[in-house]
Amino acid sequence: MKTCPIHGPIPDDLISCRACAERKSREMTLHQQKEYLPEILSSQRELTLSRPASERRWHILLAGVRGLTFCGSTSHPSWRRRRTTYAEMGYIAICSGCHDTLEGLVKEIDSAEVR
């Protein structure tokens, strides 16, 4: 039986660790968001926010990807939606996971530009 160094034994019907594959694909998806960040930061591209009616805070949908949020949730078609710009986002209650993930990418871009 194969073993993942992080997650332990891998079931025989899988070719690699599912948790690691999911993490890698999420990292790839987030990495791709950097392409949109300059437009988002200059408010040329709007962000789409989405939340279930029962929640107060809005999740931020990934740009160019259907139904996925920055914190890793999946937006449901029944969720409410609204659009905002990065500049106006500061006045809206945002999911802390989405906010921190987005700001983390912004920081990565900033430090890449300094070099």
Ligand SMILES: [Zn+2]
């Ligand atoms: Zn793993």
Ligand SMILES: [Zn+2]
């Ligand atoms: Zn979120």
